[in-house]
Amino acid sequence: MTHSVAVPPEPQLRPMLDAYAQAVAARRRTIAIGAVLMLVAIGLSSVGAEVRLDTFWDKIGNFSSYFERLTLLDTGARVWTDPVYWFWGLRRWSLQLGQTILIAYVGTVTGAVLGVAGGVLASRNLSRSGTVRLIVTRVLEFCRTVPDIVFALIFVVAFGLGPLPGVLAITLHTIGTLGKLFAEVIENIDMKPVEGIQGTGGSWLSQIRFGVLPQVMSNFASYSLLRLEVNLRGAAVIGFVGAGGIGQELIVAIRKFYYSDVSAILLMLLVCVMLLDFGSEKLRHRLLAAEQAR
């Protein structure tokens, strides 16, 4: 055994360790209290929300039987025995799914761009006016608290049926969620480069452009791509209230118990999300590689 540290005798060591213990005690206590409170909250909320395991166990059969019926054609045969009959509406569904994808895409891009502005104004370290920060934070909160389907309902009433209310609903919800995440990313940056730009006489916008953006772009891209996936699913559901896309078709199939149609549409959605996931991962790695290659 190699010795590299000479440990002094106890009387010399004790005061140093005690001083350290005293200094960190308060911090430790806060963490412990927090952990206990969280456990209590989990217990109370599961009682309050009537999360009952026995109900789950008794009714699990209904759940699986629905899935079983999803695999049956109206002729009674299994769906995979006749894929052409199963996907009888492939052409129409593809077009509607395409519309859903476009709604998600336009909504996400617009929402992300506005979300960057919201994030900057809501971040503690960049926003220069407390009032503006307070207002923007509240607006972002509002945008993400109202579910996108509720926004869609309101906009359908205002602008009529079709993809426009869908895009608006997705955009608003995306501003709320991404704006909050972006603000947090910005609050975690290293302020030294920003100070460096400030020290050269750069304006507030230049500080953001050159001091902040290079640090946060890859994170922003990751979150936006994740949001695109979430929004694709959201755009499909938004169709339930008539805001365009595949959702209209899906809700009709569910209501009228066209089991095989439901499974066909869900399968197409699933494939879409998988492709998107695959594509966005490739894209993200490309972006990171391009970043590091410089």
Place this chain on the structure above:
Amino acid sequence: MLVLSDVTKAFGKSVAVSGVSVSIPKGQFVGVIGRSGAGKSTTLRMINRLTDPSQGRITYLGEDVTALRGHKLRDWRRRCAMIFQQFNLVGRLDVLDNVLMGRLTHTPGWRSATKMWSRDDRAMAMAALDQMDIAKLASQRADNLSGGQQQRVAICRALVQEPEIVLADEPVASLDPRNAKIVMDSLQRINRHFGLTVLCNLHSLDLARSYCDRLVGMANGRIVFDDVPAALTESVARELYGLEANEVMAPQPAPVPMDLRTAITA
């Protein structure tokens, strides 16, 4: 005895280190010198296996270090402690916790994950800090410390690893002269007191001359000089550093040209 035989590292097409062979006996204080980009850092990082060599072998006491994996690799890293130019501390942890990172391989996972370090480990970490005169900073967050203090914390982290070799990659390049002296003195002390082998990358020739038993000079990824410091003549140094020679050897800062001097005072 640490032996590098014909060690080569290529990053894509650019060769950082090529065919380096050198053996370092126990207890030596070796300075690796050369200009930036000569392959000094890569060589040190390959010994710790933070970077894997493309070719060649590194052995310690006859054991092939390049082939180690998993638990054995981690134990090897513990035995050759690394000290970095930018300190590489965890800024959000307090100083004592940062030092205790050096005890990770000695500690069961559940203990370290919950920070329930044993009394002996805490005593050892505190003793190391006391040895470096910074025991009273133990509860501070690491990123609130000055550069010199941070590097001393990093040395403490290395010491509590109970290493046999200390690899220091430009340990004083980010420090002012006074702190540089404190850090180099403490490296010298662990070398003399505890007999640890020290491998230290240095940019400054003056520091290398005054602290090292032996100097290894690198240029373009190869070893071009390997001898006692006294053998390092000015012409060899010029060859090693090229245009940078004056800058690394001059005891005083290079004189400012006359027209510039008037421009500054004007």
